[in-house]
Amino acid sequence: MALENIESWTGRAIETASTFEGEGVAFKKGDILFGKLRPYLAKVHLTETDGEAVGDLWALRHQKHVDPCFAAYQLLEPGFIDRVNGSTTGAKMPRAEWGFVGSIKVPTPPLEEQTAIAIFLDRETARIDGLIKKKGRFIELLKEKRAALITHAVTKGIDAGVPMKDSGQDWLGQIPEHWDTVPPTALFTESKERAHEGDQMLSATQKYGVIPLEEFEALEQRQVTMAVTNLDKRKHTEIGDFVISMRSMDGGLERARAVGSVRSSYSVLRCGPEVEGRFFGYLLKSSLYIQALRLTTSFIRDGQDMNFSHFRKVKLPRVPVDEQIRIADHIDRETARIDGLVAKTDRSIELLKEKRSTLITAAVTGKIDVRNAA
Template sequence: MSHYKPYPEYKESGIKWIESVPKHWDIIPIKRFTKLSTARTSDIGENITYIGLEDVESGSGKYSPTEGNSRQTDTSTVGAFSEGQILYGKLRPYLRKAIIAGFDGICSTEFLVLQPEKVLPELLQSWLLTSDVTQQIESTCEGAKMPRADWQGIGNIPMPLPPLEEQIAIRKSIQAEIARIDTLITKKTRFIDLLKEKRQALITHAVTKGLNPQVKMKDSGVEWIGEVPEHWEVISGNRLFSESKQLAFEDDQHLSATQKYGVIPLEEFQELEGRRVTQAVKNLEKRKHARINDFVISMRSFQGGIERVKANGCVRSSYVVLKPTPASHVGYFTYLFKSITYIQGLQATSMFIRDGQDLSYNNFRQVKVPCPSVSEQAQIADFLDKAIKSIDMLVTKTQKSIDLLKERRSAFITAAVTGQIDLRGE
């Protein structure tokens, strides 16, 4: 933003967290130019669009409707809003959700519906989404279980307010900059999606077809596998992995089976995610011991595959611990068990979604798997380690650039609505 110039003159705002503002701007509490709409309705017919907290993207204020367009209940009284009003999430975890309604509709009562007056909705929305304002509103939230913001706290928040003509110029610049940055973000996000698709395709091909494109193939007889190299076996999983029912040791640390990180210590998972997890307090004596390079079938394996154990400890009693035999290379099966096609094969063995049962060792043993020699398994694992590392590094690099673009977008909006940059001539 170095090419943008500041205003020629500033004045002290008298508010520590706002500091100075352009000399000709006013600083006015939000309630002086915005009203709270308390309209409610029980009319939630199929032709009326409902907006819930889950339908608003945090931080950007974008409308991202979730599949199915969920509602509170079919008989609940909900908020009613009109085009141009602002829906502001009042629950403390959702204070970064503020959307300008582009149509008339109904919404969750966990939104405050604001009617801007004497201020453009885009500027008020931008102000509400700045970090400083969010912190100020957080300090006013009340409630023991789920703190909420109220209109009194929000209405008393001051806002720097330029003349209307200047508001229009600022809005124009903000919209242009957001459009430019969002276009870049969209392109980079699509690039990441393509990289992830390439990653999964590479894994699937390597673990089911091998690395030699000239090798003679045969039909595996298994739908999810398709053809495999002629010299490979296709065998049941129980020939390669045995079920361990060994109970936890007294000093075992608790492990968390995750799709994202594998099976890792619970404390490490909490640190990586930056949140606390409710720990089991019942049936601790029934927990199962697991060792490094075992595999675990967890409650989410139906959706995301079987997880590799990365630390010694214990897992929930309902989980299945798999011990590899000498005929299985842990690296190869780490990739195979997380491949989309294997997950589809695992899903085909179970109706547990309907009958409420977890996946068992019996489900696992029903899934036939491709089985090259241990040496070839090792070669495939080594190849994938290098190839996937390269792809993952590119994904990480691209994601960092997306994060920087989002930071720039946020910084530009903050600078615009606080008068740090003069956009009148833009």
């Protein structure tokens, strides 16, 4: 199928009144909402009712010789999005201008062919979206399994036949009979050692642990505001130390992967001889421990920081070091297998998204004839 008619995008931006204060747009059924801020996000929505929306949006109304569903797919076509994105102004908040977007030339087949293309794409993209959704749910289940595996291993052990006993701690419940529960101070000491001269700045992150600030910026591809005051009060951190930060309430304690210094408001924990770092790395980020840690503080009410005083309130299991090593090895092995499945499924989702985009491009530009298929 060759699309011979090439014309400017066959819709127009609608100047509409809105009851919203500030930016907002009113639209009618069949209008297409298009995000003019950061257009690379491809925010395109074909409306099914009249209504109003808040945001940096255009309400685009198709002309009579255009099928609105086909027009929506035209706006989603990656080549179109790339051209719009390339025209934006503003570094931090790039916006497109309708004067440019409205003049972009697009293939425009007869109306009946537009409808056939739209029907075909509706069916095929729905099929692909269904597969993506199933794979996304599979990833969620794998992550739930991963978390459950870790929590069970660090609180119950990995020996199925071992006798159990009540730990006396609500968050732990039953534990192996040969384990004890002890105050955290029996296993860790708080270090208040000041930063050394030349210490690199470390960033305490839930995603990567405690790593150099420069490494965090490179991984996240963004800049972080560096501290410029109270540098002499920063705390020295060694590899393997644990750090308590404000984020510990949500994601547990972070383990240091490098030597350097952290903020003075953070608490630094040194491991004692009965601590295997990997085992407690998993334990102190497990869901049950995080819930127990949250119960030690009410800083939503009084604004207090989370620190060593909260940490010491939650008793911890004392496990033979050789068993800690076996448990950590087991978790490393099993989580690596699960992480491999997650990565493989993530890649298959990316391939499906690429297929979806390629299909839309081929259909709306006439590279494939879908009339019979539709």
